[in-house]
Amino acid sequence: xxxxxxxxxxxxxxxxxxxxxxxAAAPDPxxxxxxxxxxxxxxxxxxxxxxxxxxxxxxxxxILGRDPFGPLLDNAVAGKNVGGRRLTVRRCATLEDVAGVDxxxxxxxxxxxxxxxxxxxxxxxxxxxxxxxxxxxxxGMVGFRVMDEVVRFDVDLDQSTRAGLRMSSQLVRVxxxxxxxxxxx
Amino acid sequence: MGLAPLISAVAxxxxxxxxxxxxxxxxxxxxxxxxxxxxxxSLSELAATKVTSVSKKPEEQSKTAAAIAVITRDDxxxxxxxxxxxxxxxxxxxxxxxxxxxxxxxxxxxxxxxxARAQLAVMDGRSLYTPLFAGTYWELQDTLLEDVERIEVVxxxxxxxxxxxxxxxxxxxxTRSAADTQGGFVTLGGGNEERGSLRARHGxxxxxxxxxxWGKYADHDAAFRADGAEFxxxxxxxxxxxxxxxxxGGETFSVSGGAYSGRLGSRGTVSxxxxxxxxxxEGRSPADGGHLIARWTRPLGGGELxxxxxxxRSSRKEPTFQETRDTGDFDAQYALHLGRxxxxxxxxGYRLSDGRSQGVETLTFVPPDRIDHLWTAFVQDEIDVVRxxxxxxxxxxVERNSYTGFExxxxxxxxxxxxxxxxxxxxxxxxxxxxxxxxxxxLADSAVSATAPVFFRLQGSPDFxxxxxxxxxxxxxxxxxxxxxxxxxxxxxxxPNLLSIEFxxxxxxxxxxxxxxxxxxxxxxxxxxxxxxxxxxxxxxWMVRSGxxxxxxxxxxxxxxxxxxxxxxxxxSPRHRVIVTSAFDLPGGLSLDLHGRWMSxxxxxxxxxxxxxxxxxxxxxxxxxxxxxxxxxxxxPHHAEFGGxxxxxxxxxxxxxxxxxx
Numbered sequence: 001x002x003x004x005x006x007x008x009x010x011x012x013x014x015x016x017x018x019x020x021x022x023x024a025a026a027p028d029p030x031x032x033x034x035x036x037x038x039x040x041x042x043x044x045x046x047x048x049x050x051x052x053x054x055x056x057x058x059x060x061x062x063i064l065g066r067d068p069f070g071p072l073l074d075n076a077v078a079g080k081n082v083g084g085r086r087l088t089v090r091r092c093a094t095l096e097d098v099a100g101v102d103x104x105x106x107x108x109x110x111x112x113x114x115x116x117x118x119x120x121x122x123x124x125x126x127x128x129x130x131x132x133x134x135x136x137x138x139x140g141m142v143g144f145r146v147m148d149e150v151v152r153f154d155v156d157l158d159q160s161t162r163a164g165l166r167m168s169s170q171l172v173r174v175x176x177x178x179x180x181x182x183x184x185x
Numbered sequence: 186m187g188l189a190p191l192i193s194a195v196a197x198x199x200x201x202x203x204x205x206x207x208x209x210x211x212x213x214x215x216x217x218x219x220x221x222x223x224x225x226x227s228l229s230e231l232a233a234t235k236v237t238s239v240s241k242k243p244e245e246q247s248k249t250a251a252a253i254a255v256i257t258r259d260d261x262x263x264x265x266x267x268x269x270x271x272x273x274x275x276x277x278x279x280x281x282x283x284x285x286x287x288x289x290x291x292x293x294x295x296x297x298x299x300x301a302r303a304q305l306a307v308m309d310g311r312s313l314y315t316p317l318f319a320g321t322y323w324e325l326q327d328t329l330l331e332d333v334e335r336i337e338v339v340x341x342x343x344x345x346x347x348x349x350x351x352x353x354x355x356x357x358x359x360t361r362s363a364a365d366t367q368g369g370f371v372t373l374g375g376g377n378e379e380r381g382s383l384r385a386r387h388g389x390x391x392x393x394x395x396x397x398x399w400g401k402y403a404d405h406d407a408a409f410r411a412d413g414a415e416f417x418x419x420x421x422x423x424x425x426x427x428x429x430x431x432x433x434g435g436e437t438f439s440v441s442g443g444a445y446s447g448r449l450g451s452r453g454t455v456s457x458x459x460x461x462x463x464x465x466x467e468g469r470s471p472a473d474g475g476h477l478i479a480r481w482t483r484p485l486g487g488g489e490l491x492x493x494x495x496x497x498r499s500s501r502k503e504p505t506f507q508e509t510r511d512t513g514d515f516d517a518q519y520a521l522h523l524g525r526x527x528x529x530x531x532x533x534g535y536r537l538s539d540g541r542s543q544g545v546e547t548l549t550f551v552p553p554d555r556i557d558h559l560w561t562a563f564v565q566d567e568i569d570v571v572r573x574x575x576x577x578x579x580x581x582x583v584e585r586n587s588y589t590g591f592e593x594x595x596x597x598x599x600x601x602x603x604x605x606x607x608x609x610x611x612x613x614x615x616x617x618x619x620x621x622x623x624x625x626x627x628l629a630d631s632a633v634s635a636t637a638p639v640f641f642r643l644q645g646s647p648d649f650x651x652x653x654x655x656x657x658x659x660x661x662x663x664x665x666x667x668x669x670x671x672x673x674x675x676x677x678x679x680x681p682n683l684l685s686i687e688f689x690x691x692x693x694x695x696x697x698x699x700x701x702x703x704x705x706x707x708x709x710x711x712x713x714x715x716x717x718x719x720x721x722x723x724x725x726x727w728m729v730r731s732g733x734x735x736x737x738x739x740x741x742x743x744x745x746x747x748x749x750x751x752x753x754x755x756x757x758s759p760r761h762r763v764i765v766t767s768a769f770d771l772p773g774g775l776s777l778d779l780h781g782r783w784m785s786x787x788x789x790x791x792x793x794x795x796x797x798x799x800x801x802x803x804x805x806x807x808x809x810x811x812x813x814x815x816x817x818x819x820x821x822p823h824h825a826e827f828g829g830x831x832x833x834x835x836x837x838x839x840x841x842x843x844x845x846x847x
Contacts, residue, residue, distance in 0.1 A: 031223060036234055039223035043231065076224050115522065138435045138484070147365055149235045174228040177364065179431075 038076040047171035059085040065107030152176040250600035250610035252674035256336040265801035265815035270323040277732030278716040282827035293354025303352035319621035342616035345580035363395035376840025394430030408833025409823040421447035444475035462632035474499035488521030611659040675715035682706035685748035707746030756789035774805035
């Protein structure tokens with residue numbers, strides 16, 4: 001058997017990885033997944049109508065579970081208003097912290113208790129956004145899906161209507177999958 | 186060559202640990218900001234924005250109290266693999282060896298063999314394991330790799346949910362939902378070993394649901410042999426469909442099916458009771474089959490009920506043996522949260538497998554036809570002992586099979602989030618491998634010489650009993666950030682009654698001299714080892730994964746056993762195995778992937794320690810078109826991986842392909 005000298009092999013491997021390192025250091029024009037998801041959350045705040053509340057000057061986006069955004073969501077909402085309310089981010093450690101949030105992002109670390117969380121916010125005007133498998137269809141309102149390197153989302157209009165929220169047609173049109181019992185929309 | 190690669194692997198692992206940031210609160214994670222304000226984009230612009238694919242492992246995996254590895258879609262695309270089985274080379278603790286062009290041996294935590302008796306393989310809930318001779322015909326168990334969502338590889342017994350024959354490992358292939366495979370593609374490729382391949386899929390809407398149809402055809406060249414023989418080239422065509430519907434209220438329904446037809450070049454020896462007593466036959470073995478699966482899930486009383494049924498048919502004709510098998514299976518499973526602390530899963534199932542075989546005079550199954558029945562029931566409770574920190578899983582499976590009656594397989598597992606990001610787990614499991622037809626019904630006479638009527642008779646035995654294993658496992662996982670994660674698992678398996686071959690006294694039978702050898706449970710032993718895997722994101726576009734596995738098998742014949750196969754079995758799995766994978770995305774739609782492997786020698790298979798390297802480069806000039814070139818086994822013109830002197834050697838190869846999407 002003709003065997004390549006191990007030293008030659010080592011040198012070849014090193015050259016290849018060196019080349020790779022140089023190339024990999026080039027800037028990436030594509031945004032990260034959570035940068036796009038953060039921009040979506042801002043858009044959900046814009047394109048969903050909440051029942052009128054008086055005396056609140058902030059719109060609270062809650063993150064429940066292990067925060068995947070880091071500073072990205074804070075960057076995205078910094079200095080922005082929806083319906084005259086200032087957008088703020090709240091990181092929720094427990095279900096008790098969730099009280100009073102307008103939009104709740106349920107991180108994938110909470111996959112095992114999504115049903116509990118949804119039950120907890122039932123009956124309140126909270127837009128629930130998730131990213132776990134089957135989130136929409138099991139009671140969630142907006143569910144992210146990453147497909148072929150783009151971030152899309154599914155919506156359940158029945159759930160949002162039940163909570164007193166109205167999704168604009170602009171939002172629904174972009175959704176990948178729409179669950180609704182009102183046929184022919 | 187020997188110690189050096191081992192040392193460098195250990196050094197790599199240590200370097201990873203040294204570079205890891207000090208543990209602390211889990212977030213914020215070091216996510217890079219592209220510097221653009223994406224909130225200025227419209228919704229439809231956002232929906233079309235390509236993101237860097239963070240090939241993230243699901244949270245469930247990092248908090249699972251078992252040694253599990255997940256092969257993601259991104260891993261599959263980057264692998265350059267053309268068949269399902271070849272993907273398993275990238276998993277630490279899994280030893281994959283190509284015996285010849287169309288045959289693979291696989292070992293998870295030891296016992297590498299073409300007939301990997303104690304490993305379970307499942308695709309979309311359908312068992313790929315054949316009860317004829319306990320193993321999987323991997324060359325025929327393929328699918329369109331582009332439509333695979335993930336492959337979960339569990340090293341060690343899977344526990345309650347999997348049941349019999351999931352002893353040393355489980356390979357679970359999950360394909361994508363039809364809703365996720367809308368649109369289509371066609372890929373054409375060719376090379377010197379992968380001579381030609383064509384793959385295509387189209388997905389669309391079907392009423393309120395979605396569907397896809399797909400097809401794949403591949404023509405593989407023969408392996409290298411020093412004597413120039415070329416007989417093991419093979420062709421396989423397969424196709425299938427899947428349709429999924431989701432209804433309001435969480436109800437889902439899914440139907441899928443597939444069929445394959447292949448012609449596999451083969452060469453074997455046939456013994457005969459009349460001279461010449463041995464001759465070599467070559468031929469093209471036809472293999473055909475198909476399956477149909479239906480699955481329905483719905484929320485019920487606060488939990489979820491899942492019902493699944495499938496039918497599978499396979500037919501294979503080899504020069505000395507043919508079998509047609511029909512399998513029907515029904516499973517029901519119910520998962521329920523009870524209170525805030527308990528997650529209970531109960532299930533039951535029934536499988537009927539009807540095999541009809543036909544051998545030659547020197548190779549038969551007695552009786553030739555047999556129907557196997559298998560009933561199973563299991564219960565498992567996952568208890569949140571300390572909320573979000575300590576989880577205890579207890580459960581057992583009860584099974585009744587046609588050969589040994591009732592079998593009990595209990596497990597206890599504990600997972601503890603010590604302090605973010607450290608997750609520690611441990612488990613104790615009793616797992617069983619139930620007999621298959623070969624161990625009960627086989628009767629095979631092999632002529633020792635072409636000129637004299639002297640035979641060696643291998644036969645199954647009604648006394649062959651279930652193989653049991655007591656496995657103790659433990660591990661640590663730490664995901665320091667999106668950039669660095671480490672996974673360590675160690676195990677000790679006690680196996681007191683493994684398959685042995687017991688030689689008897691030669692006797693005369695109808696003018697022939699026969700030395701009998703009967704299958705029994707005469708081997709005992711311990712298998713232990715560990716696996717380390719590190720994932721390192723060195724730069725945003727550059728991911729390096731490495732894995733090292735160590736294995737020590739200590740088998741011996743039990744008192745009274747005449748078995749002589751223990752050292753051959755020990756020496757068929759590598760003691761050391763190293764994998765290094767590098768994946769990078771370059772500007773301009775280019776990506777470059779390297780897969781390096783090294784493993785120590787396999788004395789009983791006459792395989793020296795070897796290193797190999799695969800390289801894949803791809804370019805996407807426009808989003809609809811992808812061009813790729815792949816080089817495999819680049820370090821040597823050819824090398825043996827398994828099977829001793831008669832086996833084929835795997836050659837250096839290259840192929841190119843073009844893919845158009847719509």
